[in-house]
Amino acid sequence: MINLHSLTFAYPHSTPLFDSFNWHAGRGETWAVLGTSGCGKTTLLYLLAGLQHPSTGQILIDGTTLTRPRPRTGLILQDYGLLPWATVRENAELGLKVRNFYGADGVHTPQDYRPERDVTPWLERLGIHKFADKYPTQISGGQRQRAAIARTLALQPDLLLMDEPFSSLDAVIREDLQRLTLELCTENGITLVIVTHNIEEAAAMGRNILLLSEPPNQQARAFKNPAAGEDGHRESQEYHVLCQTLRVELSHETA
């Protein structure tokens, strides 16, 4: 699904974040990208979203070189990016409205897209249909994030990119949404890449974990965590061992 070929990326006048970096993620996999701040994890997400472009090297998504945002990729940010003047329902409809605005042009909208408008099933699936007529200021952070997820999933993405999506939420709501996100990705066959600085979140969500280090990142360091998302995983021995391993790895980085 995702192939990075000797990707190099640097912001002007600074150390490259990625230097000849290779990484592969298969279709339907869930990846957590873990690293300390400044390691380039958010930049990686923006590169995958087509909002930033590599200095050299290639990003292939689904076999095609990425040159601009791709209509089948959904991006969800920490700050939900909801329109303050639109209700939950209108916000959830926004992606579809943008698609209907362009029509199935293959650039902004997939070529096989059929105009659609109804987001009710998504509002119901995310448990926010009761708040459909509320404005973002009237609902909680968790509910706002659910609205942002509904908006993105209504576009039926095959790749979902999330940047610290749950970091401002309470622990209970966060775990709830982590579980729901994994469920939804499995239900819909979505490849998930979630960026986080939180070890527990990476270990709870990523069936694969990509650890980024102090730039420049040259080699992808991946950890397997196949039981992520299963019932009782958070209480398992494996989970605690993995968290410990990641913690040691990260502290080497910052030492």
Next chain:
Amino acid sequence: MKRRDVLLAGLGILVIWQIAAILVDRPILPTPVVVLEVFFRELRGELPSHFAASLWRVLAGMLLSVVTAVPVGLAIGGSKTLNRIFSPVIYLLYPIPKVVFVPIVLLFLGIGDLAKITVIFLILFFQIVVLVRDQAAGLAPQLLQSLRSLGAGRRALFRFVYLPASLPAILTALRQSVGTAVAVLYIAELFATRMGLGYYIYYNGSTLLDYPAMYAGVLAMSLLGLGLYFTVDWMERKLCPWKFVG
């Protein structure tokens, strides 16, 4: 603010006016009863056409400023380069009291409606540009990024973000400056015209010395300002309901 409180305040002002008129006891301050009587009599006379002339000038100025200032504000607010070039210009021009341009505009554009509309346009234009620019420049980058990631290009961003975001700015600008616009319209209507409430007030007050009629004109001009203010207020509630929830 409750409607009842506003009515009570209006009533209070009338009472104070009545008392002041009784105390002053001179023709230059007639009582509200006399003025209202003349006002309603004048409504069957020339007052409505003067009112219509003024209303047309304000509305035309408002419309012209909205359709020109919104694209300018959006363009400057949406582009760092344009912002860098034009913001110093606006910074210099914005605080100048536009009323001082009245004689100049009259010299250039003559005595017709165009000059008066232009004066109102000048006042509103800068106000709207500044507020729309700030609104557009203040949009959260996350909001724009998440829309771009949904497939939105420049046109869709304009349609779904910038344009709706500018609406409250337009209405705020109009609400803040509609009073000034009516005041400056009064000045503009003192020159070279025989139509409009400014002319009506001045002519009755200083030529005919018909003070009750002059006050009827003042009342009409106040109603014009108030009516516009309330209309903008009402539009804001209708068009921006999200600002009034919480």
